[in-house]
Amino acid sequence: MRLSGVPNLRACQASCAAGAEVEGQNAFPSAEVDLLGAVDFLFSRGMDHHTLMTGSSVLNRLANKVVRQLSGLGKLPDRPAAELPAVGVRSVDVCVIGGGPAGLAAATATARAGRSTILVDDQLRPGGSLRTDPRTGRRAAEGRWADAVTAGVEVLARSTAIGYFPEDDGVLAVSSPDRLYRIHAASWIWATGGYPVNLPFPDNDRPGVLAARAVGRLLVDHGILGGDKVCIIEVPEVAGDAAALAAALREAGAEVARIALGSATGTRGRSWITALDTLHGKVDCDLIAVAGIPAPASEGPRQQGCKVVLDPTAGGFRVVVDEHGRTSAIGVWACGDVTGYVGPAGAAEHGARVGMNVAMATMAVDW
Amino acid sequence: MAGKIVLCRCEDVTLADLEHCVSRGYRDIEEVKRYTGFGTGPCQGKECLAAVASQLAVLTDQPPAAIPPFTSRPPLAPTPLRLLARDPGAHRFADDPDRDRERSE
Numbered sequence: 269m270r271l272s273g274v275p276n277l278r279a280c281q282a283s284c285a286a287g288a289e290v291e292g293q294n295a296f297p298s299a300e301v302d303l304l305g306a307v308d309f310l311f312s313r314g315m316d317h318h319t320l321m322t323g324s325s326v327l328n329r330l331a332n333k334v335v336r337q338l339s340g341l342g343k344l345p346d347r348p349a350a351e352l353p354a355v356g357v358r359s360v361d362v363c364v365i366g367g368g369p370a371g372l373a374a375a376t377a378t379a380r381a382g383r384s385t386i387l388v389d390d391q392l393r394p395g396g397s398l399r400t401d402p403r404t405g406r407r408a409a410e411g412r413w414a415d416a417v418t419a420g421v422e423v424l425a426r427s428t429a430i431g432y433f434p435e436d437d438g439v440l441a442v443s444s445p446d447r448l449y450r451i452h453a454a455s456w457i458w459a460t461g462g463y464p465v466n467l468p469f470p471d472n473d474r475p476g477v478l479a480a481r482a483v484g485r486l487l488v489d490h491g492i493l494g495g496d497k498v499c500i501i502e503v504p505e506v507a508g509d510a511a512a513l514a515a516a517l518r519e520a521g522a523e524v525a526r527i528a529l530g531s532a533t534g535t536r537g538r539s540w541i542t543a544l545d546t547l548h549g550k551v552d553c554d555l556i557a558v559a560g561i562p563a564p565a566s567e568g569p570r571q572q573g574c575k576v577v578l579d580p581t582a583g584g585f586r587v588v589v590d591e592h593g594r595t596s597a598i599g600v601w602a603c604g605d606v607t608g609y610v611g612p613a614g615a616a617e618h619g620a621r622v623g624m625n626v627a628m629a630t631m632a633v634d635w
Numbered sequence: 636m637a638g639k640i641v642l643c644r645c646e647d648v649t650l651a652d653l654e655h656c657v658s659r660g661y662r663d664i665e666e667v668k669r670y671t672g673f674g675t676g677p678c679q680g681k682e683c684l685a686a687v688a689s690q691l692a693v694l695t696d697q698p699p700a701a702i703p704p705f706t707s708r709p710p711l712a713p714t715p716l717r718l719l720a721r722d723p724g725a726h727r728f729a730d731d732p733d734r735d736r737e738r739s740e
Contacts, residue, residue, distance in 0.1 A: 276713065278677070316655070317672075349717040390712070431709025441709065441722075448718040463681045468650055468690070471638030534638050563685035567707035578692070578699040584685025585704045 269293060275342030280482075283392055293342050304338065356449040358422070360384045362626060363440060363453035365429045365568060368396020369404070369612045370604025370619030371459030372412040377623025378457075379419035383630065386451060387421050388442050390428040396461050397562075397605070397612045400484040401509065402516035404612050409489075412616075424449065429460075432571045455599050455626050458569045459619055462562025462583050462605040467501060469532040472558070476541025480506075480559035484513050487520060495555025497523045499544045501532050502559040505581060509611060510559040525551050564606045573597040582608030592629075593622030601626055642690065643683035645676020650690060657694045664688055668705050677713060680705065 269279045270291040284290075292299035307315075321331035360383075364375040367389025379385040387394070394416075395409025417423060427444045440456070442449040464479030466472055480500060486492040498517055502510040514524045527546055534545040535556065544551045563584035566576045575596035576585040586608040593601045603622035604615035640650040648671045656670045664687075667673065673687050674680035684704060692699045 276677075278713075316652075318670075349715070352717060352721045355722045428712045428714075430711050430714050433709070443710075443712070443714050443718050448722050450722070465682055465686055466641070466644070468640045468642065468686065470640055473639070473641040473644060563682070565681065566704075567679070567681070567711055570704060570707040571709065571711075576704060578685075578688050578702045578704070580685075580689045580692070580699055584688070 270343065273346035275345065294338075353447050356444075356447055357452075358386055358449060359452040360386045360422075361453065361630065362386075362455045362457060363388070363451050364421075364457045364459055365440070366396065366459035366461055366565075366604070366606070367391070367394030367413070367423065367425070368459065368461045368604065369398050369412070369616035370461065370606075370622075371396070371457070372416050373616045373619030374457050374459055374603055374623035374626070375421045375423075376412070376416045376419045377620050378455075378627050379416070379421045381624070381627030383455075383627055385419075385421045386424065386453070387416060388424045388427045388429055388440075388449075388451070390426065392426060394423060394425055395489075397481065397615070399489040400481040401612050402484065402488050402512050405488045429568055432568065438572075455601065455630050456572065457593075457622065457626060458566075458572075458574070458587060458595075458600070458602040458606055459604045459615075460565035460568060460606045461615070462564050462609055464558075465560045465563050465583070467503065467529050467558050467560045469501060469529060469534075471535040474535050474537055474541055475539060476537060476554065477535065477556045477558060480510065480513055480557040481562070483517070483555065483557040487513075487516060493517070493520045493522055494557075495522060495553065497553045498525075498555045498557055499551055499553040500524060500526045500557045500559055501529055501544075502526060503529050503561060505561050505609070506559050513557065513559070525553070527551070561609050562605055564608065566606055569595060569597075569600065569602060569606065572600050574600055574602065579608060592625045593618070594625075642686050643671075643673035643676070645678050645683070646672040646674075648673040648683070648687070653687060653690055654694060657691070662691070662695045662697075664691065664702055664705050667691060674705060679711075 270293050271277050271282050272289045295302040296304050321328050362378040362383045362385045364371045364387040367387055375385050375387040394413045398404040398409040427442050429440055430443050431441045433439050440451040464481040483494045486494045500510050517524050531546045536543040541556055544553055561583035564586045566585045566587050569587045575588045577588055579586050587595055587602040587606050589595055589602050589607050593603050595602050601622055603619045642648050652671050656667055661667050661670050674684055688702050692702055
């Protein structure tokens with residue numbers, strides 16, 4: 269979407285403010301009535317772009333002209349960007365990436381042990397999966413964030429680790445809303461958790477299909493009930509999480525049906541979900557919450573040289589760690605769901621333990 | 636006809652696309668990425684890499700641990716260029732004579 273003249277922003281990540289101008293993009297003429305939806309009708313069996321319109325050179329030239337107008341380009345900002353302050357530089361004993369249950373616990377532990385600690389988190393407010401799970405919620409997130417700050421952790425919220433560069437003895441580049449940071453650290457702890465993923469069932473991309481964690485976040489962190497009749501599609505590995513979400517949704521007044529992934533055979537509805545088809549018949553609903561195993565957010569650790577392994581039962585490419593939390597890269601540690609899905613309680617416990625190990629294994633460095 | 640099973644939402648890659656790709660003989664995750672375009676959208680694989688790799692293991696009858704991830708490169712998230720423009724480190728190669736010489740050689 270385009271927000272106050274700035275294109276290519278993600279609606280789920282930009283924060284709203286009074287007076288903001290919000291426009292859709294990549295739809296024609298509008299997101300409500302999108303004629304580009306005809307593509308689904310014209311190519312109902314999917315399109316193979318390797319052979320699309322390659323039979324005739326005239327048609328090919330025309331098709332390319334059209335395709336290039338269609339997507340991803342956006343309209344340039346209306347105004348030049350404001351001048352930014354100089355790049356922020358930090359040199360610390362420990363840099364923790366990710367402010368969910370694992371990262372907050374790890375950072376609190378290293379700071380309490382006297383190690384200068386910085387924590388970067390990309391969300392509006394730290395807390396990660398604590399804010400999506402009815403068993404923890406906003407108060408737990410705010411409390412553990414406050415604990416970290418009290419322990420002496422410098423917390424950079426709304427700050428995304430955008431890359432690790434081996435130059436200058438290793439530097440992590442972090443983008444904040446108004447400035448770039450270069451972070452140097454003696455030890456690194458990756459606590460980036462996992463991404464909510466969609467599950468493979470037919471018609472799994474209709475509007476109204478949300479991640480169970482997103483439905484949980486709406487309810488737990490924002491007090492919004494996402495639907496009156498909710499179907500949770502789940503896999504057995506996260507049955508405990510799905511049960512907790514179902515109970516919280518029911519308590520908030522929703523009807524909830526829990527459906528195993530293998531039973532879901534299709535979805536109905538044009539502009540929004542109206543029903544889920546299952547092996548046991550149609551279930552009317554106005555929201556589908558997809559509870560898959562979160563995929564470890566291991567692309568940052570991979571840049572730093574950490575070994576990962578594809579482990580579907582752990583959610584995806586998990587960072588390989590030993591019993592202390594050490595990765596295969598020197599000075600680089602990892603804890604919580606990025607090492608394989610454990611959930612908020614297990615992640616907090618793992619984070620605290622790995623934080624202690626990092627403190628014990630390192631001396632405070634006088635920068 | 637059964638509905639589409641979307642694996643990569645950014646680039647609209649379906650399970651059927653992946654099956655077609657494997658039937659053409661592409662089994663390596665980098666080849667699959669280049670053929671289908673999965674993982675090349677705004678999320679750069681955050682949502683879809685695990686799903687595609689897991690399905691690829693099943694379709695090609697390989698153990699999951701035999702499938703490596705595709706290469707991760709900065710930036711890890713969409714980043715406004717104006718942030719980088721203020722970094723003196725980003726400009727240093729412009730004034731580096733060694734770098735210029737390497738380029739001209």
